[in-house]
Amino acid sequence: MSLRLSPYLMMNGNAKEAIQFYEKALGAKLLFNQTFGEMPKNPEFPLPEEAKELVAHAMIKVGETDLMFSDTFPGQTSQIGDQVTICITTNDIEKSNQIFKSLQQDGQVKMPLQETFFSPAYGIVTDKFGVTFQIYTEGQQ
Structure with missing residues (x-):
């Protein structure tokens, strides 16, 4: 992984x-x-x-x-302040799910983790500290 x-x-x-x-x-x-x-x-x-x-x-x-x-x-x-996010990339869907679930605790889901045309599991979540993460899973769909 x-x-x-x-x-x-x-x-x-x-x-x-x-x-x-x-x-x-x-x-x-x-x-x-x-x-x-x-x-x-x-x-x-x-x-x-x-x-x-x-x-x-x-x-x-x-x-x-x-x-x-x-x-x-x-x-x-x-808006200013929302410009920089962190993209977490993995090649393991289970790991993406685990990271997404962990980060959403007391945070806000901006886009549920889901299959897209460019990723088998992609989502956006802002954690409880206000840091926004994009979870991107590499791999074939």
Whole structure:
């Protein structure tokens, strides 16, 4: 079983600009970038035209560290202080469940741990100290 913690920056529509800035300022290398428009369509949540070019998920490498990015999904709000979350990555669904359940005690579930198109178990929880974690399980669905 593997387990990694990575900083995840939630941007308010300027993730592309931030990535370009960190590439220059920190010598970062872009590893992955996907826009909301490149995600599978969901008829229950139609994507506004102006959101199609926003970053759904991106990763850069700064030295030995991965730094992840996303713009907030259209309709969600973001405020200063909510920009930085911690992404906990594992390749074990049972471990993801255990971590998620532990962190939600006296905390708040923002997105239940569930299967998504990009992960067999993904969820977002803010713990009792106000720290928000994204639990991401690697692996094939």
